[in-house]
Amino acid sequence: MSKSLEHDSKVAEVDVVIVGAGFAGLTAAEQLVNLGVSVRVVEGRDRVGGRSFSGEVAGVKVDLGATWVAQRHTAIRDLASRMGCTTTRQFDEGDNVLWMAGERSTYQGTLPEISPEAVEDMVRIQTMVEELIATIDVDAAWRSPGADQLDAMSFGEWLDNKHALPSTRALMTILSKVQWGCSPGDASLLHALRYIRAAGGISHMLDVEGGAQEERITETTQEITTRLAERLGDRVVVGTPVRRITQDDHGVTVRTDSESINAQYAIVTTAPEHRANIEFEPALPNKAEGLTKTWRLGTLSKAFVAYEKPFWRSSGLSGEALTDTGVVFITFDVSPDDSGPGVLMAFCDPRVFDGFNSEDRRRRVIRQLVELYGPQAGTPIDYVEHCWGTESEPFAPGGPNPALPPHAAVTYGSALTEPHGRVHWAGVETAGEWAGTMNGAVLTGQRTAERIAKLLGVEHGVLA
Structure with missing residues (x-):
């Protein structure tokens, strides 16, 4: 995997150029390479993984972005297994905490029995x-x-x-x-x-048991993409935003700040709104252009608070909490085990979180955890956070999925997957079943690779 493009020539030639090194882009690349197709994956961020991003708190690796896999998420589970990654069951033993209408209570199961x-x-x-x-x-x-x-x-x-x-x-x-x-x-x-x-x-x-939050990737979800990118080697280039895509009857040219890449086809895996960051020639049709303006990502932030041990477990609590007010609106226990450190993952409302400085954000989160879990929550040993909707995320900032307003689905939805000439679309938003999940992203990469392989007339191949 290259950090920058270092070639004597400023023009590269491949069969397929892929924009975006998240699950969809890397999966498509792997499948095409296994068919003997030459590919180049270009990623604007200085890392792979897209909306999967690893962090660390108290020495524990945590998912700052996409987190869970379900038993039914067979595509991402198969990919994780091939990359040597393992799963950890999401801890959910004990009572959950509910803070609603100014009152604290506990409950068991998925939904609280308020009355x-x-x-x-x-x-x-x-x-x-x-x-x-x-x-x-x-x-x-x-x-x-x-x-x-x-x-x-x-x-x-x-x-x-x-x-x-x-x-x-x-x-x-x-x-x-x-x-x-x-x-x-x-x-x-x-x-x-x-x-x-x-x-x-x-x-x-x-649900946790039998549901979407059943398991986490022990090594973090971004590690899956890191290992896949390492297998693809110099075919993957990070820190290289795509500026322009031109095409004619003979092929496409993808231009970055450092080179032009000529290919027969392009696969663009960016979130729909970030297709607008690329200049297309010919220009996108009106419906596809409208898609970039209306299918905007929502906003979401996460914080992780670490303690010497998961003290809430000894009190019979699961570490799961739901709240209807404040900065934190849901928590989960992502501790490695009973011996510690104890780690609470908190989903935070950006409207009352992102606008404050980091120390204020930390103070607000911990204060709310004290309300939920008692005085011991007030003495953490470490803290880390990530605000997906801020300028620290120049590519696809926001929440995990589009916050689509009324009328936008019917008016522009068909442009999600309709090819623009030799430019084809993939990515989690383009998935049908499992849209909004890593599993869906992997499936779109596989399907788009199959479509491109047919267009190239490739039926059998070996690793290039």
Whole structure:
């Protein structure tokens, strides 16, 4: 893997050039290389992994970005295994903590039993959501029955129309913040339904055991991409933003600050809004241009607080907490084991987090953890954070997925995957099933590589 391009010539020739060294781009590259296709992967960041990014707190590696894998995420699990990475079960033994309407309580299971009325209402809303997602075409939600009406309102407006209780609304807000980096009122109902169906339903989205949070990659998710990039070697170049992509009947040229790369086809894996950072010639069609303006990523931040030991476990607590106020809105225990260090991962609301300096952010997080877990939470041994929506993330800043406003799915959704001549699209947003997950990203890389291989007339090959 090269840090910069060091060639005597400023022009490179390959069969396929891939923009973006996240899961989709690297998976596509590996598959094409195994077919004997020459590739070049160019990445604007100075690292691989995209929205998977490793950090460290108290000597423990942690996921500052994408974190969990489910049993049903077979594509990413297979890739992780091939790269020699292992999984660790997400700790969830004991009682969970709930802070709602100014009161602290504990509960067991996925959803808190605040009151019989609250449980009944949550079941009612979840049932209606499940009935709606059964009608959604996960590969092209904009072609689903009633798509225009579903896309004309926000998820929040729908909850209001169904008279969801405040407790249900609070839980759906937490789901929305984690999934789309926004409140329900900022996400199209159709968009929300597509992602809920793609994720396997609300229960699978929320569950630990048997659900989307069942396991973590022990070595961190970014390590999977690091090892894959190392196998690809000098085919992967980081710290090299793509400025322009031109094409004609004979091929495409991808231009960076240091060279031009001529290829037969290009695969662009960037988030839809960041396609706008690249100049295309011919220009993108109007619908594809509109996609870059409306499919914007939400915002999400994470903090990790370390202690000598996971003291909450001895109190019978799981380290999972849900809150409806403050900086932190959900926590998980990501400690390596009982002996320590103890590590709490906190999802933080950027609106009341990112705008403060690092010391203020730290103080706010710890103060809220004290409310949730008691005085021992006030004496951490280490702290690390990452704000995905700030200038420290010049490429694809924001949340894990687009915070899509009403009307944008129907109007622009088809441009997600429709090729622009010799330029093809991949990346987690373009996935149908498992959109919004690392598994979905891997699947899009595989599918796009298969499509390009057919166009190249490649059926069999060996490692180049």
